[in-house]
Amino acid sequence: MLTINKQKCTQCKQCESLCPTLSIDVQKNRILENCINCFHCISICKEQAIEPNELILGKQASSVISPKEYKTLLLNRRTHRNFSDKALSQEQITAFITDLRHSPTASNSRSLEFTVITNKEVIQHINNLSINTIKKAFKSINGISTPVLQLLIGKKAMHALPNSKRNFLNKAEKKQQMITYNAPAIIIVHAPKVKTGMPIHDASIWTGMACLYAETLSYATCINGYLVNAAQRNKELKQMMKIPVNNEVLSALLIGYSNTNFIHNVNRSIPNISYINN
Numbered sequence: 193m194l195t196i197n198k199q200k201c202t203q204c205k206q207c208e209s210l211c212p213t214l215s216i217d218v219q220k221n222r223i224l225e226n227c228i229n230c231f232h233c234i235s236i237c238k239e240q241a242i243e244p245n246e247l248i249l250g251k252q253a254s255s256v257i258s259p260k261e262y263k264t265l266l267l268n269r270r271t272h273r274n275f276s277d278k279a280l281s282q283e284q285i286t287a288f289i290t291d292l293r294h295s296p297t298a299s300n301s302r303s304l305e306f307t308v309i310t311n312k313e314v315i316q317h318i319n320n321l322s323i324n325t326i327k328k329a330f331k332s333i334n335g336i337s338t339p340v341l342q343l344l345i346g347k348k349a350m351h352a353l354p355n356s357k358r359n360f361l362n363k364a365e366k367k368q369q370m371i372t373y374n375a376p377a378i379i380i381v382h383a384p385k386v387k388t389g390m391p392i393h394d395a396s397i398w399t400g401m402a403c404l405y406a407e408t409l410s411y412a413t414c415i416n417g418y419l420v421n422a423a424q425r426n427k428e429l430k431q432m433m434k435i436p437v438n439n440e441v442l443s444a445l446l447i448g449y450s451n452t453n454f455i456h457n458v459n460r461s462i463p464n465i466s467y468i469n470n
């Protein structure tokens with residue numbers, strides 16, 4: 193619990209005006225319990241009057257990455273599906289996940305948990321079981337009548353379904369490692385199931401940030417939607433990955449070094465952008 197050191201506080205009230213949950217009353221020297229520990233108050237206080245001030249990591253540096261460099265990072269980041277045998281060490285992966293703890297979460301909930309799988313046999317099982325699970329899911333759709341299916345997944349997805357199924361089955365036949373691509377490590381992002389909160393968004397944001405951070409470290413990544421989809425359908429897969437029963441798998445990231453050297457940056461379609469100005 194944070195407190196305001198009366199001796200140090202100059203009553204400038206910057207902390208009070210910055211607090212997202214309106215938890216601070218400087219005059220009454222009070223921080224309410226609905227504080228979400230975002231520590232904006234600590235970040236802004238010149239006098240270091242918000243305690244414990246051991247939470248301060250140092251002075252904020254002026255941005256070290258230029259917009260041009262960031263754009264290069266965005267352009268260079270690619271999905272890798274051709275991993276080299278060389279693996280990241282446990283220390284490297286731990287440091288990577290630990291550094292990414294600064295990724296934002298809704299209401300600063302910090303509920304994400306991480307399971308790292310490096311055991312080759314387990315990864316192989318995950319690959320095979322994911323393929324079988326998704327195959328079964330496609331099969332089970334066969335038994336659903338067209339109007340019900342349309343109601344369940346919408347017209348557009350329903351029309352795309354035969355193609356997705358054909359592509360999946362075709363790839364599964366030609367490429368046995370189509371889920372895990374022989375990656376030396378998988379980071380599974382999971383969190384306790386909740387009825388409120390936004391852990392799925394927390395995990396997506398974490399994953400996006402992780403891909404960019406990985407790029408700066410010359411690590412190769414592949415976000416893995418198939419694995420998440422399969423884990424959400426199959427308890428056995430969740431057990432294999434030792435995910436706690438009450439947790440939900442939210443994201444999966446294959447990580448290692450790449451055997452692919454992309455040479456060209458490619459263009460992407462410009463998204464629709466609307467403005468409401470007046």
Ligand SMILES: Cc1cc2nc3c(=O)[nH]c(=O)nc-3n(C[C@H](O)[C@H](O)[C@H](O)COP(=O)(O)O)c2cc1C
Pocket residue numbers: 269270271272273414415416417418419
């Ligand atoms: C939510 C999400 C799920 C994805 N799932 C998979 C997947 O299961 N397998 C895979 O090979 N790539 C997967 N990808 C990677 C996309 O196919 C890839 O981002 C896209 O084709 C664009 O290529 P790029 O990332 O190299 O720019 C996923 C990406 C996202 C954002």
